[in-house]
Amino acid sequence: MFFNGRYIGAVKNNKDFVAEVRKLRRKGGLPGDLSVRSFGTAGEVVISTEIGRVLRPLIVVEDGKSKLTEEVEKELEEGESTWQDLIDRGIIEYVDASEEEDALVALEKDDITEKSTHLEVDIIDIFGLITGLVPFCNHDQSSRLNKGSKTLKQSLGIYAANYLTRLDTDVSILHYPQKPIVRSFIYDTLDIYPAGQNLVVAVMPYEGYNVEDAIVLNKASVDRGMGRSTYFRPYKSTERHYAGGLKDEIVVPDKDVSGYRTEESYKYLEDDGIAFVEAAVNSGDVIIGKTTPPKFLSEAKDISLQSKKEGSTPVRQEESGTVDAVFVTVDGEGNKIAQVRLRDLRIPEPGDKYSAPHGQKGVIGMIAKSEDIPFTASGIRPDLIFNPHNIPGRKSIGYLIELLAGKTGALTGKIIDGTAFCGDKVDYFEEQLRRLGFSYDGKEVMYNGITGRRMDVRIYIGNMYYLKLKYMVNNRIHARASGKVALLTRQPIEGRARGGALRLGEMEQQALVGHGASLLLKERYDSDKTTMYLCTKCGGVGYEDVIRNKIVCSNCGGIEAFPVEVSYAFKLLVDELLGLHISTSFELKNKFDK
Ligand SMILES: [Zn+2]
Known part of the structure; x- marks a missing residue:
């Protein structure tokens, strides 16, 4: 038996002991954050009360029945019981990662079997706080949600209400942040500052300017302040x-x-x-x-x-x-x-990064003139045009549902509940849209903004909560001609802030080789060129004796050494090898000989 990693004794029946400890903990006889587990062939019992373990609350299930009975639920509704009461009465317990290994957690009440040990407090718990903010995230692929929750953290909004009196590095403020029309129950519970804007989104290609995850923005929307930040x-x-x-x-x-x-x-x-x-x-x-x-x-x-x-x-x-x-x-x-x-x-410009919370991130490919943007029969021109090819491969169905829900919310003037699993359903949106005289599927007849012609297909158009991300072209754009070099290697220095050069790496080199651009390649790699004198007799490195006007080999003393152009980094390597007592010798050959 180990307590916080230290051996403290032995028990005869480990299984019974663990069960007994857990029973006592549920009664309140032991700390609620104590975890106990028995495992391994030796049947070692590990008890842990250390700080830094992540614990999560679960409803206790005993003999195939949830301890959160209907009577307890009623007490909660009437305010007679609190969360703390549930913990004190052993209805809810906190479980750490180690004890979770022994648990069989049912997602919903109906899933409880004889073997179940716990019940999830709510299914949305499986997403966590950040991902739970994504509307209809239960319809998305999990890998997309991981990406989506990352972009949520990078979105611009108001990071602190007192930002004017603060000095934070690398921060931005979105000028006109909005609360989402479609939001999850977690959004209202956390009551966080808004970090995005509700945009009208049309799902269609646009003149090739939204290929490969790019998006097209409406210039008029940008002029009205969309996506503007400081x-x-x-x-x-x-x-x-x-x-x-x-x-x-x-x-x-x-x-x-x-x-x-x-x-x-x-x-x-x-x-x-x-x-x-x-x-x-x-x-x-x-x-x-x-x-x-x-x-x-x-x-x-x-x-x-x-x-x-x-x-x-x-x-x-x-x-x-x-x-x-x-x-x-x-x-x-x-x-x-x-x-x-x-x-x-x-102000938004081509190259700035945007994202929907469903892991659909992309950069602005074009800010199109408003009059060139397609419009619907009622004259609506979208703020943003999203490429439909981004949907099938990524299976982000939540994106499509949020678009439909946003449209319903904007048209009815109501906030839509987009909570995963239990939010408003697609049937409801379809019914509402029908009632308002729109097509139930969210598609609309649209007209080409350039030719004025009616489009052959109807376009999926709706409202969507979009996030402007902190990666902006202005912070990244960089180019240089000649400039500083590092003292040791004589190669150009790196980094935008120091006025460094752009690396022409191994892959870029191969690309130039593939194009047969040998002179360009030579020029690129010449930036640190230097001359070495190599001896034809012994292959050693020589030097130029300026006084006697001769090239002398410092190894054998011979005078038949010739200048050879190499990169300074190579000379440095030879010198460093010399420092390790490794001699390097060279064989010279006439470059015109076959
Ligand atoms: Zn020599």
């Missing part, structure tokens, strides 16, 4: 204190400061050294000016006049925005801190 980025600078009474200074740097930028880059700074609120700044503009004292005394002697160094905070590369707020305060050690929050308006 991106925030804080910048921070601290006045540090150094030994010898020296300290940083948040000021507009003087021109004699070493590392002075251009006068132009300080133009937004006010007398306190911080950019003014509502200044429209671009990358490279200084938003917090700062000077730092010289780090070493020798440095000060060398440049006695320019004793201070530049330490300002500029706007990050390839970013721009408006100064939204300025905060000046002190940190725990009494150092002055200046924080500036930049704001950037983000």
Whole structure:
């Protein structure tokens, strides 16, 4: 018998012992979060009360009968019993992952058999909190729901009501968030901030601009504020204190400061050294000016006049925005801190990511002119056009049902219950749509916006809760010509923020080979080229003796070494092998010989 992983003794009949412990726990004689299990050929009993175990509530089933009887249900309805009462009376117990192994949980009351040990409190429990928010998720494929719940976490909305007084990194606020028309019971229970918008969606292809998961947006909808968001980025600078009474200074740097930028880059700074609120700044503009004292005394002697160094905070590369707020305060050690929050308006543009909660994510392929968008007989033009080919392979039937439910909700002016398993049914939507004079199947006759011709097929059109995701083109777009290289390898540095290059990797190399673009390939891989002198006699590496104007082999001392062009990374490899006492030798051959 083990208690929290420690051996504490032995029992004769392990099965009976475990049953006895569980009985006692249900009576309240032992802590409710204690778990006990017996397993293995040795019949070891493991008791656990450790923190960090995930527990979930289940209704206890005894002798094929749920302990949550109709009488208890009545008490709950009349408010005579509470959740805690159910736990105290042993009707509901918390089970951890280990004890769950021994349990046979029935999903519904009718599923209870002789062997059942527990009953699910509600079937929607199997989805968890986030996935349970997806309307009609019981009609979707599970792998799609995993993707869908991931996109729910990335959606833009209002992440905190006090966002104006906060300094969070990499956050956005959606300008006009809406609560979904079709929502699950969990949505109302959690009472969360909205993080999406109810859009009119037509399921049809559009001029090839919504192939491969792309979506087409209506320009008029975008102009009216659909999907508009603001991106925030804080910048921070601290006045540090150094030994010898020296300290940083948040000021507009003087021109004699070493590392002075251009006068132009300080133009937004006010007398306190911080950019003014509502200044429209671009990358490279200084938003917090700062000077730092010289780090070493020798440095000060060398440049006695320019004793201070530049330490300002500029706007990050390839970013721009408006100064939204300025905060000046002190940190725990009494150092002055200046924080500036930049704001950037983000209007939807091709490449921005959108998603429905059913794991149907995609990027904007085109923002089409409103007059070119197809319209229904009543003149409705969809906000978003979704490609029908995204449905059959992914089997996201919940998407189709939500579209129909959203249409019903929008037309009747009622909130639709989209709770998994027990929400409103398709029959109800069909009946309501029929009553309102619409086709029961959600399809409508539509007209081509460009030619005005009636379309041969009727189009499935309805309302849908769409999420704008935090991945926007503006944060990712990057290109460079020439630029910085790493000191050690002489290869271009990586990363957008540092102005790095785009990697031409193994697969890209193969693509160029496939196209026969050998000169382009050579040019790409030439970026770190260098010359090595290789000896024809011993194959060693030589050097150029500038004084005697000769190429000398440092291995055998011979003078028949020739220059060979290699990449610097290769020379580095040879040098590092040398450092490991591994000698490398080369065989030279005339490249024109067959
Ligand atoms: Zn040699």
